[in-house]
Structures are given as structure tokens and as C-alpha cells.
Amino acid sequence: MLLPEEPAILEVRHAVRRWLVQHCPGGVVAVALSGGADSLALTAAAAAEARTVRALVVDHRLQTGSADVAQEAAARARALGCVSAEVLGVDVTGSGGLEAAARDARYRALDSARRSDPVLLGHTLDDQAETVLLGLARGSGGRSIWGMSAYDSPWGRPLLGVRRAVTHQACSELGLLPHEDPHNASPDFTRVRLRTEVLPLLEDVLGGGVAGALARTGEQLREEGAVLDSAADTVGARAVVDGELDVAALADVAPPIRRRVLRTWLLAAGARALGDKQLRAVDDLVVQWRGQGPVAVGGGTPDARLVVCRRRGRLNVGLDDRRRV
Numbered sequence: 001m002l003l004p005e006e007p008a009i010l011e012v013r014h015a016v017r018r019w020l021v022q023h024c025p026g027g028v029v030a031v032a033l034s035g036g037a038d039s040l041a042l043t044a045a046a047a048a049e050a051r052t053v054r055a056l057v058v059d060h061r062l063q064t065g066s067a068d069v070a071q072e073a074a075a076r077a078r079a080l081g082c083v084s085a086e087v088l089g090v091d092v093t094g095s096g097g098l099e100a101a102a103r104d105a106r107y108r109a110l111d112s113a114r115r116s117d118p119v120l121l122g123h124t125l126d127d128q129a130e131t132v133l134l135g136l137a138r139g140s141g142g143r144s145i146w147g148m149s150a151y152d153s154p155w156g157r158p159l160l161g162v163r164r165a166v167t168h169q170a171c172s173e174l175g176l177l178p179h180e181d182p183h184n185a186s187p188d189f190t191r192v193r194l195r196t197e198v199l200p201l202l203e204d205v206l207g208g209g210v211a212g213a214l215a216r217t218g219e220q221l222r223e224e225g226a227v228l229d230s231a232a233d234t235v236g237a238r239a240v241v242d243g244e245l246d247v248a249a250l251a252d253v254a255p256p257i258r259r260r261v262l263r264t265w266l267l268a269a270g271a272r273a274l275g276d277k278q279l280r281a282v283d284d285l286v287v288q289w290r291g292q293g294p295v296a297v298g299g300g301t302p303d304a305r306l307v308v309c310r311r312r313g314r315l316n317v318g319l320d321d322r323r324r325v
């Protein structure tokens with residue numbers, strides 16, 4: 001389909017083109033289409049810019065009429081020039097709340113339908129800002145305020161620099177009326193309240209530019225974090241010996257890198273819900289050694305905790321039978 005030369009759709013196309021050049025020069029992609037404005041504008045732009053685009057529409061089957069919404073989105077994708085458009089029905093079950101269960105089911109379905117192609121998602125700069133703000137407020141560690149990545153294979157996000165208002169404008173330039181998910185207006189969802197109440201207030205109080213600043217901050221932190229991760233990988237390759245950590249190889253390493261080495265090692269050993277407190281207690285076994293006892297790191301079995309001990313200059317992780325503690 002020939003697209004109009006209007007400013008918003010041109011901006012979306014430009015973003016998609018840049019992403020393709022950088023991450024997928026072959027130009028064969030799948031696009032995750034919900035029928036909402038972001039992914040609809042993305043689909044239109046991808047169909048115009050990429051060599052081959054397959055649209056994947058997930059029907060979560062949580063609302064009456066969801067099958068019709070999905071079929072309509074698929075028909076639009078074909079009309080926009082996608083070579084195919086598939087509706088993937090999923091059963092949303094599992095723990096952790098409906099939103100999280102739906103997301104898990106969606107990503108699983110997209111992953112199994114994508115063949116070997118990257119999947120483009122319609123996350124915008126505003127989604128990025130919300131993600132960073134949510135991570136910051138929840139305080140769940142440095143990584144939680146990293147923004148989403150433009151490409152975390154197989155997931156591609158070409159629109160992270162594009163405002164949500166632009167994708168809406170692009171749809172109206174294309175004469176498309178996007179589907180409005182009722183969940184996106186429901187104040188029961190934290191993200192919706194951030195979007196409709198918190199961010200507008202912050203923009204007002206701080207005089208604008210908040211979404212862009214949050215998104216930029218997340219992106220910078222992600223880049224810097226990747227450098228530290230790679231330094232930690234190098235140190236970890238030297239320090240891990242037969243599954244144990246050699247304390248001497250860690251002693252002079254800068255704390256953020258040392259804690260990354262510990263974190264990676266603990267997660268590989270089965271630690272769960274690893275918080276800052278546990279990580280620092282394990283770090284103390286390295287740099288504040290005064291003969292401390294085992295440090296529990298979350299995980300293990302109903303009868304035995306997973307603990308870290310220091311013995312003969314090495315840290316090891318193993319089960320500590322609670323009945324004997």
C-alpha cells in the first residue's frame with residue numbers, strides 16, 4: 001500500500017528504517033500487532049520499509065469480542081502489505097496477576113510463531129519513560145531502571161524514540177481508527193495511572209520534557225550497565241574455579257563489578273529473589289571477612305536453605321539443612 005507523505009507516518013517510517021539498517025539489513029521481520037495505535041503505525045511503516053513482514057496478532061481471549069478485534073487487526077495488516085497475518089489464540093493462566101500472565105502468554109506465543117525472524121514491538125518513548133519511572137519508584141535495583149532495549153533478540157523496538165502522540169497521528173494520516181483496549185483506560189492498572197495521572201503531573205510541575213528525560217536516562221544507564229556487565233564477565237571467567245569463587249581474584253575489583261560477578265554466580269547456582277541485602281552480605285564474605293557464618297541467598301528446598309560459605313579462600317554455594325540449623 002502506498003502511504004501518504006505526511007509528517008507523523010514519515011517519522012515512524014524513518015525510525016523503522018534506521019532500526020532495520022542497524023539490526024536487520026536482510027529486512028525479513030515479524031511484527032506484533034495488537035490493533036492499537038502504536039503497533040498499527042509500526043505495521044504500516046514496516047510493511048513500507050522492510051522486504052517481508054509477517055504480522056502476528058495475539059488473541060488473549062479475555063474479553064468478549066476479542067476474536068473479532070484480532071481478525072480485524074489481521075485483515076488490516078494484510079491490507080497494509082504484510083505477506084501474512086496470523087491470529088494466535090492463547091489461554092491466559094498462571095500466577096502473578098492477570099497483566100503479567102497475559103504478557104507471558106503473549107511473548108510465548110509470539111516466540112513460537114516467529115520462526116527465525118525478529119519480532120518488532122510497538123513500544124514508544126512514552127512506554128520507555130513509564131518503565132523507567134516505575135522501576136525507579138519500586139526501587140527494585142539498578143537494572144529495573146534500565147530502559148527497554150531497541151534490540152534484545154528476538155525482540156525489536158524501533159519506536160523507542162517516537163512519542164505515542166506521533167503514532168496516533170500517523171494512524172489518522174493513514175485513515176485508520178486504532179482499537180482502544182479498555183484495559184488502557186482502567187485505573188486498576190498501575191501503568192495506566194502512571195500514564196494518565198503521574199506523568200502529566202510531573203510534566204506540569206517540572207515544566208515539560210519529563211518523558212524524554214526519563215527515556216534518555218534509562219538508555220544511558222543501560223549502556224553504562226552493559227559496559228560493567230562485560231567487565232564482570234571477564235573477571236568472572238578468572239574468578240570462578242570448579243563452581244567456586246576465588247576470593248583473591250575479587251578482592252581488588254571495583255564494587256559494582258564485584259557485585260555483578262557475585263550476582264551472576266549466585267543466580268547460576270539457583271539463588272532466587274536475590275535482593276541487595278543478601279548480595280551485600282555475600283560481598284562482605286569477600287571484603288569484610290571476620291569469620292561470618294553461612295549467608296542465606298533465597299532458594300533451595302523446603303528442608304534446606306541455599307547458603308554461601310567462605311572456606312579456604314573460596315566462596316561456595318550449597319544447601320544448608322534447616323533441621324540442623
Ligand SMILES: Nc1ncnc2c1ncn2[C@@H]1O[C@H](COP(=O)(O)OP(=O)(O)OP(=O)(O)O)[C@@H](O)[C@H]1O
Nearest residue numbers: 032033034038039056057058059103120121122123
Ligand atoms: N494482543 C497482542 N498481539 C500482538 N502484539 C501485541 C499484543 N499486545 C501487545 N502487543 C505488542 O506489544 C507492544 C506493547 O504492548 P503493551 O504496551 O500493551 O504491552 P505491555 O504489556 O505494556 O508491554 P510489555 O509486554 O513489553 O510489558 C505492542 O505495541 C505490540 O507490538
